[in-house]
Amino acid sequence: MNKFFLISFLFLCQLGYNQSSEKENLQNLIENFFSAFHAKDSIALKNFAHPEIKMHSVAIDVNGKTMLSTEDYTDFLRAIASIPETTKFREKLHGFKININGVIANVSTPYSFYVNDELSHCGVNTFQLMKFKGQWKIIYLVDTRSKLGCE
Known part of the structure; x- marks a missing residue:
């Protein structure tokens, strides 16, 4: 009986580690997406997305x-x-909230947007991703844009 609990505990620890690692992968993907965005690198931006992105x-x-x-x-x-x-x-970006459920994930990132160092607007980005051919790809991106309540 003790062996069962030990094996179960180790299995759950491994699942927690894998999810933590996947969360890091997703955060890195979104950070890299924004690095490409700021660099105006449309080729890299295209590679982050599934061909049917909305x-x-x-x-x-x-x-x-x-x-x-x-x-x-x-x-x-x-x-x-x-x-x-x-x-x-x-x-x-002002943080990350990441949820993973198997081959789909959601990443929310509150943000402030600046043009020529002036605050333009703020909001929240919400990325829906799926694991496609072994890689996370953005399948849906929705954002809010407001001038209300910005820093």
């Missing part, structure tokens, strides 16, 4: 009205690549 944004205007918009990932990549060299932008 994107939405929920904008909240100064009156609190919410609007939903859809963007094609290819259009997003073109827009990033076309940002002029003179425009400096930075999305500062």
Whole structure:
């Protein structure tokens, strides 16, 4: 009986370690996504995504009205690549909340977005990922964008 508990305990410890390791992998993936984003590297950005990725944004205007918009990932990549060299932008992440359930995962990252060192807006990114051919790929990206409640 004691051997059963010992084996069960060791198995659960291994599962916890694997999930911790996967969380680190997902956090690194999202950090690398934003490194490519800041570098305007559309090729690297494309490699982070599943070919059928979906994107939405929920904008909240100064009156609190919410609007939903859809963007094609290819259009997003073109827009990033076309940002002029003179425009400096930075999305500062304020932490990670990561949930994994088998071959799917969710990563939420509150953020503040700066253009030419001026705060533009803030919100939360939510990435839905799936394990595709042994690699995590972004399948859905939704973000909120607001000028309300930013630092």
